[in-house]
Amino acid sequence: MENDNRRVVSRLNIGEIWQWLKAEGYQVVGPTIRDGAIVYDEIDGPDELPVGWTDEQNGGKYQLKKRPDAALFGYAVGPHSWKKFLFPSRRRLWKGTRDENQLTIETETIPDTKYAFFGVRSCELHAIAIQDKVFIGGKHVDPYYKSHREQLFIIGVNCHTAGGTCFCVSMNTGPRCSSGYDLVLTEIIDQDRHEFVVDSATDTGKRLLNSLTSHAISPDVDSAEKTSVEKAAKNMGRELPTEGLKELLANNYEHPRWKEVASRCMTCANCTMVCPTCFCSSVEDTTDLTGDHTERWRQWDSCFTMDFSYLHGGSVRQSPLSRYRQWMTHKLSTWQDQFGTSGCVGCGRCVTWCPVAIDITEEVKAIRASQEVGTHD
Amino acid sequence: MTEYQEPMAPVPYRIFRRKQETNDVFTFELVPSKGTETIGFAPGQFNMLYAFGLGEVPISVSGDPEDQGKLVHTIRVVGAVTKGLAALKRDESIGVRGPFGSDWPLKQAVGHDVIVVAGGLGLAPLRPALYALLSHPERYGKLTLLYGARTEEDLLFTKEWGKWKNSGKIAVEVSLGQASRKWRGTVGHVTALLPRISIQPEKTIAFVCGPETMMRFVAIELEKRGVNRDRIFISMERNMKCAVGFCGHCQFGPHFVCADGPIFPYGRMEPLLRIREL
Amino acid sequence: METLEGLLARHPFFEDLPEPDLKLIAGCGRNVAFREGQTVFREGEAANEFYLLREGVIRIEINSPRLGPITIQTVHAGEVLGWSWLFPPYRWHFDAHVMEAGRGTCLNGKCLREKLERDPQLGFALMKRFNGILLQRLQSTRLQLIEAYEGATEK
Numbered sequence: 001m002e003n004d005n006r007r008v009v010s011r012l013n014i015g016e017i018w019q020w021l022k023a024e025g026y027q028v029v030g031p032t033i034r035d036g037a038i039v040y041d042e043i044d045g046p047d048e049l050p051v052g053w054t055d056e057q058n059g060g061k062y063q064l065k066k067r068p069d070a071a072l073f074g075y076a077v078g079p080h081s082w083k084k085f086l087f088p089s090r091r092r093l094w095k096g097t098r099d100e101n102q103l104t105i106e107t108e109t110i111p112d113t114k115y116a117f118f119g120v121r122s123c124e125l126h127a128i129a130i131q132d133k134v135f136i137g138g139k140h141v142d143p144y145y146k147s148h149r150e151q152l153f154i155i156g157v158n159c160h161t162a163g164g165t166c167f168c169v170s171m172n173t174g175p176r177c178s179s180g181y182d183l184v185l186t187e188i189i190d191q192d193r194h195e196f197v198v199d200s201a202t203d204t205g206k207r208l209l210n211s212l213t214s215h216a217i218s219p220d221v222d223s224a225e226k227t228s229v230e231k232a233a234k235n236m237g238r239e240l241p242t243e244g245l246k247e248l249l250a251n252n253y254e255h256p257r258w259k260e261v262a263s264r265c266m267t268c269a270n271c272t273m274v275c276p277t278c279f280c281s282s283v284e285d286t287t288d289l290t291g292d293h294t295e296r297w298r299q300w301d302s303c304f305t306m307d308f309s310y311l312h313g314g315s316v317r318q319s320p321l322s323r324y325r326q327w328m329t330h331k332l333s334t335w336q337d338q339f340g341t342s343g344c345v346g347c348g349r350c351v352t353w354c355p356v357a358i359d360i361t362e363e364v365k366a367i368r369a370s371q372e373v374g375t376h377d
Numbered sequence: 378m379t380e381y382q383e384p385m386a387p388v389p390y391r392i393f394r395r396k397q398e399t400n401d402v403f404t405f406e407l408v409p410s411k412g413t414e415t416i417g418f419a420p421g422q423f424n425m426l427y428a429f430g431l432g433e434v435p436i437s438v439s440g441d442p443e444d445q446g447k448l449v450h451t452i453r454v455v456g457a458v459t460k461g462l463a464a465l466k467r468d469e470s471i472g473v474r475g476p477f478g479s480d481w482p483l484k485q486a487v488g489h490d491v492i493v494v495a496g497g498l499g500l501a502p503l504r505p506a507l508y509a510l511l512s513h514p515e516r517y518g519k520l521t522l523l524y525g526a527r528t529e530e531d532l533l534f535t536k537e538w539g540k541w542k543n544s545g546k547i548a549v550e551v552s553l554g555q556a557s558r559k560w561r562g563t564v565g566h567v568t569a570l571l572p573r574i575s576i577q578p579e580k581t582i583a584f585v586c587g588p589e590t591m592m593r594f595v596a597i598e599l600e601k602r603g604v605n606r607d608r609i610f611i612s613m614e615r616n617m618k619c620a621v622g623f624c625g626h627c628q629f630g631p632h633f634v635c636a637d638g639p640i641f642p643y644g645r646m647e648p649l650l651r652i653r654e655l
Numbered sequence: 656m657e658t659l660e661g662l663l664a665r666h667p668f669f670e671d672l673p674e675p676d677l678k679l680i681a682g683c684g685r686n687v688a689f690r691e692g693q694t695v696f697r698e699g700e701a702a703n704e705f706y707l708l709r710e711g712v713i714r715i716e717i718n719s720p721r722l723g724p725i726t727i728q729t730v731h732a733g734e735v736l737g738w739s740w741l742f743p744p745y746r747w748h749f750d751a752h753v754m755e756a757g758r759g760t761c762l763n764g765k766c767l768r769e770k771l772e773r774d775p776q777l778g779f780a781l782m783k784r785f786n787g788i789l790l791q792r793l794q795s796t797r798l799q800l801i802e803a804y805e806g807a808t809e810k
Contacts, residue, residue: 093385096472098429102410103389103470110381139636140621143381253652280625283385283618287430294430296385301624308626310616312455313808322654330628337631497802527806554799556726561754564714564729566795566802573731590801594794
């Protein structure tokens, strides 16, 4: 049956996507290689993608390797997440002047950027939806996030190559993109062909799809598409049993495992920097030499820092134990109380980028295995 | 370019009056600068006060809720920002963001005996509630204020609670942690005042504010007297950078103190208060 | 004119104590009046009494060379003053001065100690009551200590 929202585009025509996006005024960002990692940055065409590359990921390990083919999406996710565009790591909020006792605040103009995210994985679509709840879903709204989010065009990708630390299947966040995108691509690559099944989900997505050179999908390609995504699902690097997880962690604040993980954790905050849902920030007020001009900046912060919980001459969470526990219980347990979903999307970044290979899935299993309340000092 | 609200931008106010309360505590009365509207508040809420070039601190409103034309804040100097605020004089400008947070449940208190327990500077966030209770005492049962301070020099609003005591509308008992011979009142921890008052637990509601240790033990004493833990309210404090639920700093278990609190029923807090370094 | 037993019976410390016990204890007691400013006892003096306050307020003080006399607690109507009579060397550990004039019952420590050694059941009953009050005082003192420490280290 003909389905206008589902077409097949050859690898040779994928570049047309950029033509349409540029004509519509979008700034295209997507995966590209820099400094030995796959990061997200402006990309001008499909040749700037990590063509023919894959990533070998494990606890504390990340290495790019050449693939035997020229796949455009033969890798999982790298140290960047899409939050860097919607929730930039450093942003000026306003400028203030003091003029004869009169305080004037000039809020920063929000740039009118229309981003097109090219190559968003299912776990990342969930992460964006999770951050939507934080920044635009509550009583207060972040204007930068709102503006960029409203104008955002998303091209998702259904993974065919799972990563070494992936566990989206456990978290019910992939590998198949289910919602939150305008278009989604599934790459079909073997000796005989290199093409993409393209599904549109919105009117804008439809307009882009209509502009591409495409042909109808055959049952054979449809089947290959399903197999491809199933293969990714079967090759998860990790698993995290989520049954009763919220209560498990809420009831085990004194579990001895926290001591164990704390003996390894260096509180370096890598996990929070690479995590696509971590949203903590801090503010910095700076003045010029005259003292009459000031600026307030917002920047990413991490619950792992010593000062994060500073109050009246000391921090509430002084020990690394308390800070690791805060991060993990927030991510997997209290996040659910706050926002109605888990904070974790199973992307595996925190496992890959931890210098001492602390594995959140392992920590959960350890607490689950010995469901005892810890001893008190 | 669409209009948008920047929740992190302070509104300019100016210092209308400044009063030194003790050697490290002072009170501001703030009025909006020309052209800006007054921010209202409910007793227990707080504002982020901005000292130019230095930063912001969360300070509870300590004024009369029936006078919404000005914002009153009582502040202790503990760091760079509060030191900067302390240096401001009359007519100088200050930035204000708010009001934020939950308020003392005055509606729920109607028809109840209300016990207000204040420790140290905790009397300041309770003062708006006390004004409200004293303004309509017929709505409530017996009113009691128990106020503990470390030393005589730390006592706040002495003339005021003296007047309240004499008005007969509220029983006022004050205790110091230690005193010189000059003090002719009770000495001991504020928790020691509780066994000395009569309580009808089934119709009592309590508002407690002070250092966290003090609030924990006051709540324990109230529970010992049979007051239900969901009718004991405490005001929590945590590091705040944004006050709008974005920055993550003020989390206490699942709660954002800036948005879900700072005022919470003790019943919800009790299991969390027992966890060290939460 | 109320008997000593009657007065003791009405004091919260001896609440619900059976009459024969009250009679026994009253044998060690006498009524006292306190004048404002009066010194009840001083640190180091022989501790042979304890007091049940009916009216008035007594301040408990410890002298600090640098700060002078510091009141660390006040004892009010319905409360009890003095523990040092319980244990050797039977010497007071602090000063007690009268802040507000009042009245009370003074019980002789030596007399009471001897009677309680002979009646262990009553002894245990009274020990439980003393411990209850000591616990309250200890807890209050601990909180005063924490707050003094928090105040000294607050930044």
